[in-house]
Amino acid sequence: MNSNAMGIPHFLAIPFPIQGHINPLLQFAQDLVPYGCRITFLSSDENLQKLKRARHGKAMDSDIKLVSLPDGVDPEDDRKDQATVISTTIKTMRAMLPNLIQDVNALDTHNKISCIIVTKNMGWALEVAHHLGIKGALFWPASATSLASFNSIQTLIHQGTIDSETGLPTKNLKIQLSSNLPLMEAAAMPWYCLDNAFFFLHMKEEMKNLNLAEKWLCNTTFDLEAGAFFTSPKLLPIGPLMAKEHNILFSLCEEDRTCLEWLDLQPTKSVIYVSFGSMVSLEPNQFNELALALDLLKRPFLWVVREDNGLQVKNACEFRGSQGKVVSWAPQKKVLSHPAIACFISHCGWNSTIEGVYNGVPFLCWPFCSDQLMNQTYICDVWKVGVGFDRDESGLISKEEIKKKVEQLLVDEEIKGRSTKLMEMVIKNKAQGDQNLHMFIDWAKD
The missing domain is CATH 3.40.50.2000 (Glycogen Phosphorylase B;)
Known part of the structure; x- marks a missing residue:
């Protein structure tokens, strides 16, 4: 039959x-x-x-x-x-x-x-x-x-x-x-x-x-x-x-799972997680501003810099100092569910958005194209679980702007509370x- x-x-x-x-x-x-x-x-x-x-x-x-x-x-x-x-x-x-x-x-x-x-x-x-x-x-x-x-x-x-x-x-x-x-x-x-x-x-x-x-x-x-x-x-x-x-x-990219062991050593809600997905690459000037901002923040960070970004991988590793870890790809679901994660600097692709929301992680939105701007609208204006970055007159997101927004988000108890409530709703x-x-x-x- x-x-x-x-x-x-x-x-x-x-x-x-x-x-x-x-x-x-x-x-x-x-x-x-x-x-x-x-x-x-x-x-x-x-x-x-x-x-x-x-x-x-x-x-x-x-x-x-x-x-x-x-x-x-x-x-x-x-x-x-x-x-x-x-x-x-x-x-x-x-x-x-x-x-x-x-x-x-x-x-x-x-x-x-x-x-x-x-x-x-x-x-x-x-x-x-x-x-x-x-x-x-x-x-x-x-x-x-x-x-x-x-x-x-x-x-x-x-x-x-x-x-x-x-x-x-x-x-x-x-x-x-x-x-x-x-x-x-x-x-x-x-x-x-x-x-x-x-x-x-x-x-x-x-x-x-x-x-x-x-x-x-x-x-x-x-x-x-x-x-x-x-x-x-x-x-x-x-x-x-x-x-x-x-x-x-499943992943087309090989995950560096050593970042999970590194996260285990970090205090609860202390780590800034940075990932722009599998397609997006920053321009050199913007990459340097982000690297300098992470250095200025003096907080632990986990930064995904794909191997196809070449020289940027080398530069990111030089910037990481003792407070950060740079990987070419991360097991993102496990990263976002880790208690050490404090916030997510994200391109706002939908997979990243739903994973962040599911784990109650507040967002710093850095959209580039496609549906990412729409997702930022939901994150910032509808769900109110994140903030966006402002660009300067040259179109750059400056290190000062990044540092300022991260520090604001990390002390914003209302956004943290809404992130937790949204997580509970999604699980339900x-x-x-x-x-x-x-x-x-x-x-x-x-």
């Missing part, structure tokens, strides 16, 4: 090939396993090798099978150039996906792929699934509000609020996506500060494919972004995913996230 008919879904998970999409989707895949689900996880050839190296030969869960296809990105291309990666991935993988599905199904004819789950920028795979008669779902690696904003593009164009070719605001105004959502600066829209011409037009088309998905899964909770869930019946909060313990950890929401996960699996069984 076909196991699909017995009610065991087989999911094909397809993330956009960057860490901020791969990690949460892998984590979600592991959450599905205890319910008897089968998962085939499709990665790019390059990222599959990175995953294997980072795992040091440790076995993957037998119910998660890793497969790969080339993404078409040339070795000399910059993989941080999302426009290039998006274009080549669509061009290369799309043509090869039907044959891969056929091959996977041939290996186990009793457990054929029954649902395809994609992240942002991989909506083309939902179109393939639609043509093959396979169910489709979206796993959104950012906030539900950012998804609601992308889904509002056509409405905003029709209203004359944004330009149809660039996504730039036609007037100097704030945008409210619905009456239940906060009023936000136009610049906080997630397409605003990237390569507008490419990314905005891409997302305008991408939403047509993403709307082929019957379910939109978000690693968030209803109470965190209640207004977003009134914008579409497809939206389903299934978070916080980090509340679930995993025996198997976990039951609803689990219930929605059950609903999703039942839908995939039918």
Whole structure:
């Protein structure tokens, strides 16, 4: 008998090939396993090798099978150039996906792929699934509000609020996506500060494919972004995913776990944690200002400076002195849950945001692009669990500004109190996230 008919879904998970999409989707895949689900996880050839190296030969869960296809990105291309990666991935993988599905199904004819789950920028795979008669779902690696904003593009164009070719605001105004959502600066829209011409037009088309998905899964909770869930019946909060313990950890980067031992030696709520995620790099002048600020603060700090930042790694190690520790990558969930952490200087990517909120850590917001400005709006203006930095006339965040804001935050008992209350609310929401996960699996069984 076909196991699909017995009610065991087989999911094909397809993330956009960057860490901020791969990690949460892998984590979600592991959450599905205890319910008897089968998962085939499709990665790019390059990222599959990175995953294997980072795992040091440790076995993957037998119910998660890793497969790969080339993404078409040339070795000399910059993989941080999302426009290039998006274009080549669509061009290369799309043509090869039907044959891969056929091959996977041939290996186990009793457990054929029954649902395809994609992240942002991989909506083309939902179109393939639609043509093959396979169910489709979206796993959104950012906030539900950012998804609601992308889904509002056509409405905003029709209203004359944004330009149809660039996504730039036609007037100097704030945008409210619905009456239940906060009023936000136009610049906080997630397409605003990237390569507008490419990314905005891409997302305008991408939403047509993403709307082929019957379910939109978000690693968030209803109470965190209640207004977003009134914008579409497809939206389903299934978070916080980090509340679930995993025996198997996933990362494209090798984690330096010596920082956990170092944290054990630090006083409670004393350490400033600094990380800008897997994509962002500071300009040299700004990097130096941050380094000088950490030195001026005379407090213990843990600073993530990725190896791909070259000279900055050397400079950061020279600045750390006796009070700091610099690592190329950190096990962030464990870091943020450590009692020594006092605050989080963050780029406000959604994974970092939800992890910080879940652990009750106050934020110092340093957003760069995409949905990060929107997340800062929530952190500072809606939840009020963090503060932002002001830039000088040259666009620099000075060492004095960094020092001042960190010192202000560390003595702000109201922000600390709100951070704790928000953490308690999110933990309480976990039951609803689990219930929605059950609903999703039942839908995939039918």
